Amino acid sequence: MKKNTAGQKITVFAFNTTTAAPVTGDAANITADLSKDDATPAAIADTNPAEISRGFYSFDVTQAETNADKLHIIAASTTANVVVIGDPSSVIYATTPAAGAGASEAILNLKDTAAAIVADADVVIRATNDTAAAVVASGRTDSFGNVTFYLDAGTYYRWAEKATANFTNPQSFTVS
Numbered sequence: 529m530k531k532n533t534a535g536q537k538i539t540v541f542a543f544n545t546t547t548a549a550p551v552t553g554d555a556a557n558i559t560a561d562l563s564k565d566d567a568t569p570a571a572i573a574d575t576n577p578a579e580i581s582r583g584f585y586s587f588d589v590t591q592a593e594t595n596a597d598k599l600h601i602i603a604a605s606t607t608a609n610v611v612v613i614g615d616p617s618s619v620i621y622a623t624t625p626a627a628g629a630g631a632s633e634a635i636l637n638l639k640d641t642a643a644a645i646v647a648d649a650d651v652v653i654r655a656t657n658d659t660a661a662a663v664v665a666s667g668r669t670d671s672f673g674n675v676t677f678y679l680d681a682g683t684y685y686r687w688a689e690k691a692t693a694n695f696t697n698p699q700s701f702t703v704s
Contacts, residue, residue, distance in 0.1 A: 529599070534591035538562075538572070539615040540603040542583050550583025551610050558612055560587055560603040564596030584615065628653070628665035630679035634703045636686060638673045640693040645673035649690035653677055657685045657698045679703045 529536055540560060542551040555576050561569035572593060577585035593599075601614030628634075638646050646669060653665045664684065667675040685698035 529594060531597070532591060532595040534594075536589050536594060537586040538589050538599075538601055539580070539584055539586050540577060540601065540612050541615045542585065542605055542610055542612045545609045545611050551605070551607070552579065552581075552583060554605055554607050554610060555579045555585055557606045557610070558585055558603060560601055560612075560614075562589070562593055563600040563602065564593075565598050566600070569600070569602050585612075627667045627676075628678040630677070630703070632679055632681060632703050634677045634679050634684075634701070636675050636677070636701065638669045638675065638688055638695075640695055642694075644693075646688070646690055646693045646695075647671045647673055649673075649688050649693060649695075651675050652687045652689075653679070654685050654687070654698070655682065657700070659687070 538560070540558065542554055542558060543549065544551055555578065558577055559575065560572045562572050563569040572587050573590050574588040577587045579585050603612035603614060605612050636651065638649055638651060640646050649669045651667050651669060652663050654661045655664055665677045665679065667677060669675045681703055683700055683702050685700050687697045688695040
């Protein structure tokens, strides 16, 4: 999940406590509360989830519902012997601040030469493809391989580094 972003879903899993079997057809009886940053839980705006399959259900969540550093999902069913748990039960966002002083947000998704997403890689941004040029911004990728910078409009060059990954450096990109 992404923090403070609309159009996302939270998944829950329902099972029977007597048989341990997944429960299907129970969407109308399932509700969920959401605790943001360990505050008092509040009902999710999506009253009942959509059934996915084999005991899994999903709730649509609003942008405001994802605006926290930690989310805890508390779900329940009114059906006897049915327990519902979040999948996962908690989401904790990395709170690495964005770097740079420009006017536009630029989110870079870092992949290595094998096109695999790379987490915890160091990223440096320069205004030219010269390694001796001044660094405009630098940061580290999150668990999804994303790093956010604030840059003015223009063409920039990205260098990436991590001991266990190979990158093509530099890579140019444009901010508009």
